[in-house]
Amino acid sequence: MALNRYMPDYLVTKLDYVANLARKHSLWPMPFATACCGIELMATASSRYDIARFGSEAMRFSPRQCDVMIVAGRVVMKMVPVMQRIWLQMSEPKWCISMGACASSGGVFDTYAVVQGIDRFIPVDVYVPGCPPRPEQLIRAVIDLQEKVQRTGTIDGREFADRTTFEGPAPLARELGAEDLVVAPGDFKTGSRFRHLPMVN
């Protein structure tokens, strides 16, 4: 091949860089679509907007095969343990995009059943504003996430291991008095799904 004359025999680079390069161009999304944002998510994947141009076209409906969870739509309190379980089932390295006003802040649904932002319960990397966001905005979020992966990623995912403290906003449950006992679903780890106020941290 003629090209071989211009190529060097070997390249020197960082292993992290190569890993990031591979990862950022194949961010497979886990579509956690619960509401109208999910429709925009489907439009983003379709041929008009074509998220395949950025390597994210392979939507997998099993969390074991995904890199980025796209939470599209409002999340109700019955759904939070499910969402956390799916998040934990995803293999590292993994990222999360909070798509739309409802997933990011609860949106207009400030009621007893709707969670006021998924970032209170799982880590979120990129927020997408909008109600619902346009597909271009979601593509922008994927590009931003690629940037983040390239800048901060490591081949063994050690950047995640250091982040042991919760980075999201403080739970609103702390607004309640210490004597207010609330029994509600939540702790899927113990299997009981019971937790008692006041919350830690």
Added chain:
Amino acid sequence: MAFYEVPLREKFGADTVTVEEFRGNRRFVVPAEKVFAVLTSFRQQFGFDMLCDLAGIDYLNYPNAKDRYGLVYALTSVRTGERVFVKTYLNDPDPELPSVTGLWDGADWMEREVYDMFGVHFTGHPDLRRILMPEEFTGYPLRKDYPLRGYGERHNFPSLTRSEG
């Protein structure tokens, strides 16, 4: 209307059944202790073979309301296409009604929903659990004295950090 009103009055007494009509909707207001018997005659005697809906109402702070809760049974006769509403009123502290799952099987989930949202107990229901809210949920969200934002249940979950999982 008189077609149902007269036999009902004969059977349950003249003061028991109040009939109201509003824009073609016929409404039979019945005291709570008689509602099961009235519904039974609607089902068996008059052939209303479908329970369209079972709705709960909380009249707390409602102007001129005498009772706390209202329950509306929307009945349909599939054969004739007729519709009839049977309404009853309940009060604290123990809003309770006999279950009509024996008359209409479809009442099962409807009664569970009213129980979940308003806390009305249906005696004789085969499986009276919450249907919308989680089982551990305390309180009845559609009661007017339940705060819109709840008592903090929506935030009572563990937070996952980046290093977990």
